[in-house]
Amino acid sequence: MSDQISRLTPFQIDALREVGNIGAGNSATALAQFLEREIKMEVPGARILSLEEIPEIMGGEERLVGCVLLRMLGEAPGKIVYLVDEKSMYRLLTLALGYEPQEISGEMEQSALQEIANILSGSFLNSINKMTGFNCVQSLPSFVLDMAGAVLGSIAAHEGQFGDQALFLETSFYEGDNKIFSKFFLIPEPGSLEKILGAIGAETDEQIDPGANG
Amino acid sequence: MSRLILVRMGELKISESPDFLGCTGLGSCIGLVIYDSQKKIGGLAHIILPEAGRNGNSPDKPGKYADTAIPKLIEDLCKAGAERNQLWAKIAGGAHMFSFDTDIGRIGERNTEKVREILKEIKVPLKGMDCGGKSGRTIKFCLESGELKIKTFHKGEKIV
Numbered sequence: 001m002s003d004q005i006s007r008l009t010p011f012q013i014d015a016l017r018e019v020g021n022i023g024a025g026n027s028a029t030a031l032a033q034f035l036e037r038e039i040k041m042e043v044p045g046a047r048i049l050s051l052e053e054i055p056e057i058m059g060g061e062e063r064l065v066g067c068v069l070l071r072m073l074g075e076a077p078g079k080i081v082y083l084v085d086e087k088s089m090y091r092l093l094t095l096a097l098g099y100e101p102q103e104i105s106g107e108m109e110q111s112a113l114q115e116i117a118n119i120l121s122g123s124f125l126n127s128i129n130k131m132t133g134f135n136c137v138q139s140l141p142s143f144v145l146d147m148a149g150a151v152l153g154s155i156a157a158h159e160g161q162f163g164d165q166a167l168f169l170e171t172s173f174y175e176g177d178n179k180i181f182s183k184f185f186l187i188p189e190p191g192s193l194e195k196i197l198g199a200i201g202a203e204t205d206e207q208i209d210p211g212a213n214g
Numbered sequence: 215m216s217r218l219i220l221v222r223m224g225e226l227k228i229s230e231s232p233d234f235l236g237c238t239g240l241g242s243c244i245g246l247v248i249y250d251s252q253k254k255i256g257g258l259a260h261i262i263l264p265e266a267g268r269n270g271n272s273p274d275k276p277g278k279y280a281d282t283a284i285p286k287l288i289e290d291l292c293k294a295g296a297e298r299n300q301l302w303a304k305i306a307g308g309a310h311m312f313s314f315d316t317d318i319g320r321i322g323e324r325n326t327e328k329v330r331e332i333l334k335e336i337k338v339p340l341k342g343m344d345c346g347g348k349s350g351r352t353i354k355f356c357l358e359s360g361e362l363k364i365k366t367f368h369k370g371e372k373i374v
Contacts, residue, residue: 055223061239062352064367069312105368142312146367149239150350153223154311157242157262157321 008048008193015202016193017046019131023124024171024184030123031116031173035095040174055156057183058083061149066104068117068143069155072125074136076192080124081155082117083148084182091178092116105145114143124184132199159187218354221245221260226277228257228290231358240307240351242322244280244329247304247355247362248287248338250296256357257291259283261307263321264328280328284336303338304362304374305329306353308345322346342374 008016024041032039055061066089068082084092086104094100096112103109118141125138144151173180188196197203216232223243229235231254237245240260249256259277266279276282292298308326326345333340342362344351349366356363365371 055239144311144313144348146241146311147239147350147352149352150241150309151239151311152241153239153243153262154241154309154321156223 012197012202013046013048015197015200019128019196019200020046020171020184020186022131023127023186026123026127027120027171027184028173030119034116034119035175037095037175042172042174045171055149055152057152058085058148061147061153063148064145065148065151066113066143066145067151068114068121068141070117070121070141071139072136072186073139075134076128076132076136076188076195078186078188078192079155080121080138081185081187082121082182083152083185084113084180088180088182089113091175091180095175110143110145114141117141117143120184124186128186128196132196134195134199155187216358219258221258221277223260224262224275224278226257226259226283226287226290228255228287228294229357230255230294233357234354235357236352236354237307238352240353241309241311242307242325244305244307244325244345245351245353246280246283246287246329248284248291248301249303249355249357249360250291250300251302251360252300253296254357255291255294255296256355256360257287258355259287261325261329264324280325280332284329284332284338288336288338301338302341303333304342304355305340306344306351306362306364306374309347309349309351311348311350313348344372344374 028039028041058065064086066084070080072078072080089104093109093112096116101109121138125136129136171184172182218234218236219227219229221227221237235258237260244261246259246261247256261280261283262278264280266282276286308322310322344364349368352365354363362374
């Protein structure tokens with residue numbers, strides 16, 4: 001995986017950023033419909049990060065985050081990770097439930113957050129399918145509320161079995177002036193990136209062997 | 215003046231009393247302490263995966279894998295003046311953060327098993343552990359007392 005990612009050209013990174021842009025745009029629309037509010041989004045970034053940087057994305061390893069992990073199954077397998085910070089979880093829940101929740105670790109609150117993430121990731125996946133002509137489906141989401149370092153480190157450890165670097169597409173949403181500080185990542189499995197790039201007409205110049213260098 | 219030395223993913227560091235060694239936000243990773251309580255010299259490794267072999271060994275980061283971190287930690291400690299036969303270990307981490315049953319769920323468990331297996335093999339006694347479960351941990355090891363303090367979001371603090 002690290003090899004595959006480090007060989008991406010600026011053109012291909014732009015192409016992936018565009019995939020992220022369209023995907024996140026669809027997610028924002030779906031979220032707006034669900035919450036019956038206007039939702040804006042930040043222009044997403046496509047970033048390549050090393051394993052060690054991952055836990056710091058959410059602003060500190062000990063910070064409480066909500067994380068939903070979904071597996072993307074089909075032609076381009078991978079993972080979709082949706083991360084939201086504590087303040088934004090309260091904001092999202094207030095919008096979704098119609099009242100400000102006392103806590104976020106309750107069953108009701110967790111299930112609402114999981115549902116929101118499901119909507120977001122589902123629409124994200126739909127737009128990838130539309131762009132590529134694939135028929136990828138998503139697994140049931142797994143929700144975790146814990147320290148950023150522990151959550152992201154565990155995901156990074158899994159990616160580390162393939163290489164030392166991971167590719168993230170990230171975006172944040174806004175409801176009015178309230179920033180919903182959230183990150184949305186697509187972590188392709190070895191070979192998947194190549195298939196997505198091929199399907200959207202941004203093939204690699206040289207053939208990449210996904211098995212090379214693990 | 216005592217310092218708190220933080221050990222990030224894949225790193226390993228050694229120090230001596232009165233310092234503290236710590237890891238923030240351990241999930242499936244393992245925080246492994248090896249300590250000489252006579253000399254009060256100890257080391258901490260923030261291990262990510264069980265074995266280097268099939269992962270394309272990265273010799274610049276021996277702390278990443280259980281099978282490279284343990285020998286390197288012992289080597290560094292002995293160079294710093296620790297006695298090999300006085301060393302003991304404590305471990306924490308190896309949580310199962312995500313509920314669905316895939317490889318990602320088992321990394322913590324495999325890490326714990328591998329570390330315990332190697333420690334047993336090279337005869338470094340395991341004096342305390344707090345592994346598994348579903349919660350992330352932040353750990354702090356006191357090089358004066360040999361106490362390992364563990365903090366979690368859901369279950370508060372404990373000492374092993």
